[in-house]
Each structure stands twice: as C-alpha cells, then as structure tokens.
Amino acid sequence: LAKTTQPISMDSYEGQEVNITCSHNNIATNDYITWYQQFPSQGPRFIIQGYKTKVTNEVASLFIPADRKSSTLSLPRVSLSDTAVYYCLVGDNSNYQLIWGAGTKLIIKP
C-alpha cells in the first residue's frame, strides 16, 4: 500500500505558482520524502527530495513541517510543459524502497 495520499488531479494556469500537498501520516523517523514527475510515455523523473524544513532546487521547492506528516511541492510560475503526473513518495531508509501511489495529474491551462 502507498504510504502517501495526494489529490488525484489539479488544474492551474500558466504563470501561476502551483502547490501540491501530500499526506504521509505514518512517516517513520528514517523516511525521506521524494517527488517525481512523469510525462506520458516516459519514465518518471526525479524532482526533489527532503527530510525536514525546506529544500529548493532549480525546478521546485519542497516544504516539510516539523511533524513531517505532510509535505508540499511548490512549482513556481508553471508553464504548459509542466502538465504531468506528480508522485509523492516516502522512502524507507532501511531498505531504500519507494512505494508509489497513483500520483496527482496536474493540468496547466493557457
């Protein structure tokens, strides 16, 4: 079973900031939070990973509150090409396995 819960789908518009929130109530001390992006007919692509507080890279930011029971992926100023499925995963640091849910289908409109 997936260890995370996220919205099935979201819509937004070009130029907007998009925040996708993921719930992981049973996250363990050793678990990391990882986000992937997948376009149709392609394999998933790693976006960002974090353990606590805030992580930022050239693509996105990841916000993790102190209790770590949720996390928010923030995509600044989205474009049409950001239309994809976004997966939130919790990785078990004892065996490095990732359990995938169905993801959030993000549709960006012009």
Next chain:
Amino acid sequence: GAGVSQTPSNKVTEKGKYVELRCDPISGHTALYWYRQSLGQGPEFLIYFQGTGAADDSGLPNDRFFAVRPEGSVSTLKIQRTERGDSAVYLCASSFGGRDSYEQYFGPGTRLTVT
C-alpha cells in the same frame, strides 16, 4: 551523458510465450530497479539489484518472472508463459545506490502486450 536505455520499446507476444526485456543502466550506477506500470497507476516495484545480486525480489508477482544482472551492469527481465495480465509498461531505473538518496534515473520503458 547517456541515460538508461531499454529494449525493445514495444513487444507484442502471444499468451504462453517467453519474453526477455533488456535494461542498460547509466554507467557506474550500482543499483538497478525493475518496475511495471499499468495505465493510470504508479510504478509497481518488482526487483532491486545492488551490483550483481538481487537485494530484494519481493515484488516479483510469481515464479514466471525472473531477472538477472550477471556482470553488474545490463539486466534482463524474463517472463515465462506470459499471460494477458502481464501486459503493462516495464520500467527500469538505476541509481548510485548510495545511502539517503532516492534519485533514480528511469528508462523510457518497454510496453509489453500479451494477446
């Protein structure tokens, strides 16, 4: 540099036949993963290699599925007596396999159709 490659990109086979799917990981990556993905769902873990050995094969659905990585690089996923329910996209990913990193690099997948 070259990413993860998978061959063939598409495979159509008849029920009961044997198929092999190949994965070429990124050079230097010690960890290799096989997943399968059905339409509208996330990837489902099948097997994980660290070097030449299968570190975790708990995701293989039954004994018709087998995977090898004899030299710690290329891997082959083998499916015997294929069934229509095996139809899916089979994804391969590789990573450095280091601690505290879940950055896996995925190939484009092999779409398997069992008729």
